[in-house]
Amino acid sequence: MIAKIEGLLKLVVSNLPKVGKAKLPLWVIIVFATLYLSLPLLFIIAWIDDWKTTGKPDLVMLDTFTKTSAGTTTVIAFLATYLVDKDRNGIPDTLEKEETK
Numbered sequence: 010m011i012a013k014i015e016g017l018l019k020l021v022v023s024n025l026p027k028v029g030k031a032k033l034p035l036w037v038i039i040v041f042a043t044l045y046l047s048l049p050l051l052f053i054i055a056w057i058d059d060w061k062t063t064g065k066p067d068l069v070m071l072d073t074f075t076k077t078s079a080g081t082t083t084v085i086a087f088l089a090t091y092l093v094d095k096d097r098n099g100i101p102d103t104l105e106k107e108e109t110k
């Protein structure tokens with residue numbers, strides 16, 4: 010079953026189009042990083058709107074957001090590792106190293 014899923018995923022990935030000079034893996038990572046990093050901005054906009062609507066800031070919500078955003082540092086470190094592409098072939102170097110093993 011897992012082999013079938015793996016084969017299906019390889020088939021899908023091999024048929025995905027290239028985007029400009031960048032091949033898909035780096036492009037996907039950039040899109041997900043952008044989406045993930047835009048979430049705090051969305052929260053802040055909604056929090057300010059809530060403050061404006063209710064007339065007082067929801068400090069408990071802000072505190073919760075601050076505490077849960079600590080995980081963001083981990084995600085940024087992970088993404089920074091995967092965005093390194095020294096040979097500029099569009100494939101993150103970390104993934105290339107895994108392929109050659």
Ligand SMILES: [Ca+2]
Nearest residue numbers: 094100101102
């Ligand atoms: Ca590379």
